[in-house]
Amino acid sequence: MLPPEPAFFAETLLNWYKKHFRPLPWRETTNPYAIWLSEIILQQTRVNQGLPYYHTFLTAYPTVHDLANAPEDEVLRHWQGLGYYSRARNLHQTAKFVSEELGGFFPENYTDLLKLKGVGTYTAAAIASFAFKEQVAVLDGNVFRVLSRVFGISDDILSPLGKRTFQDLANKLVPANEPDTYNQAIMEFGAIQCTPVMPDCLFCPLQDHCYAFKHGLVTVLPHKSKAKAPRVRHFHYFVFQFGEDFYLKKRLPGDIWQGLYDFHLLESDTKALSLDEMIAELGILQQDVPMPNIKMPSPAYKHVLSHQKVFAAFYHILLESPLSQNVTNSTGLSFYSKSEIEALPKPVLINNYLKDAIFK
Numbered sequence: 001m002l003p004p005e006p007a008f009f010a011e012t013l014l015n016w017y018k019k020h021f022r023p024l025p026w027r028e029t030t031n032p033y034a035i036w037l038s039e040i041i042l043q044q045t046r047v048n049q050g051l052p053y054y055h056t057f058l059t060a061y062p063t064v065h066d067l068a069n070a071p072e073d074e075v076l077r078h079w080q081g082l083g084y085y086s087r088a089r090n091l092h093q094t095a096k097f098v099s100e101e102l103g104g105f106f107p108e109n110y111t112d113l114l115k116l117k118g119v120g121t122y123t124a125a126a127i128a129s130f131a132f133k134e135q136v137a138v139l140d141g142n143v144f145r146v147l148s149r150v151f152g153i154s155d156d157i158l159s160p161l162g163k164r165t166f167q168d169l170a171n172k173l174v175p176a177n178e179p180d181t182y183n184q185a186i187m188e189f190g191a192i193q194c195t196p197v198m199p200d201c202l203f204c205p206l207q208d209h210c211y212a213f214k215h216g217l218v219t220v221l222p223h224k225s226k227a228k229a230p231r232v233r234h235f236h237y238f239v240f241q242f243g244e245d246f247y248l249k250k251r252l253p254g255d256i257w258q259g260l261y262d263f264h265l266l267e268s269d270t271k272a273l274s275l276d277e278m279i280a281e282l283g284i285l286q287q288d289v290p291m292p293n294i295k296m297p298s299p300a301y302k303h304v305l306s307h308q309k310v311f312a313a314f315y316h317i318l319l320e321s322p323l324s325q326n327v328t329n330s331t332g333l334s335f336y337s338k339s340e341i342e343a344l345p346k347p348v349l350i351n352n353y354l355k356d357a358i359f360k
């Protein structure tokens with residue numbers, strides 16, 4: 001069986017797309033700012049989850065200048081719940097760069113788009129083709145899957161060699177006319193027709209030309225090497241309350257959730273802190289807290305990130321006097337009222353705890 005000719009492959013996908021595409025707002029614009037926003041939001045995020053964030057950002061920041069001039073805390077607060085917060089920080093920094101250095105105009109080709117912070121090969125190709133009709137192929141998980149199955153490519157899609165093989169093939173297939181619609185079409189085809197599990201092979205217009213279908217390899221392709229086991233971390237949060245207010249701190253660079261706010265954190269290898277460990281930590285913070293002021297630890301909260309699994313327990317502690325300035329200086333903790341806490345950008349896990357235990 002011969003693989004499909006590029007022109008036939010593109011034509012088939014374009015015809016399929018015209019009948020099956022989902023109308024999505026970023027498909028109805030050629031504004032590079034809106035397309036860039038949608039692409040950054042949709043990285044590692046499902047369309048349904050990303051859609052409200054897209055509307056929120058475009059409403060709050062209709063132009064790249066509005067986003068550039070927004071405070072970082074506000075941008076992170078709008079991003080809250082999407083995860084991968086470095087994307088939000090890069091988004092903000094790139095907006096500043098485009099606004100201040102490029103006069104608000106995005107670069108108009110793939111090579112220059114790639115120079116923007118947070119813009120990788122996929123995003124550069126998406127913006128270049130959707131906004132400027134450049135003949136450059138997008139390569140995301142959906143495209144890998146379709147190409148791997150139809151053309152019978154068994155290279156590991158996570159290996160550098162595999163990525164090159166797929167990119168070379170993808171570049172040969174993208175047509176000169178309608179590169180934008182073709183790119184949308186192949187991704188949509190992967191999302192709706194040639195899905196990871198139970199693809200709709202029986203009613204597939206590429207069935208007669210599909211290597212995986214002919215050879216019974218639909219469940220085998222694409223080949224992806226196993227990811228490393230995630231790192232498991234145990235966080236113990238000291239939720240200090242004095243009067244009606246709480247102590248939180250902004251997370252620093254070098255770890256997850258940079259720029260978001262959480263409580264005083266002790267990390268250990270164990271799920272629960274012993275009483276001795278807790279008293280020792282309070283001693284470091286110069287706090288002599290009567291036992292009745294320490295509430296029962298919360299149930300464990302779990303948050304799964306791409307390479308880490310975080311388990312968190314919260315220890316709500318009622319202080320009889322404020323933390324000393326020495327302690328607040330060394331820990332970065334500051335005092336916040338409940339309404340101030342609402343407005344701070346926080347990891348979802350912290351937000352869930354607050355809803356369950358503090359704001360209930």
Ligand code: SF4
Pocket residue numbers: 146149150193194195199200201202204205206207210211212213218
């Ligand atoms: S026949 Fe099945 S595996 Fe092949 S392209 Fe169509 S949906 Fe995908």
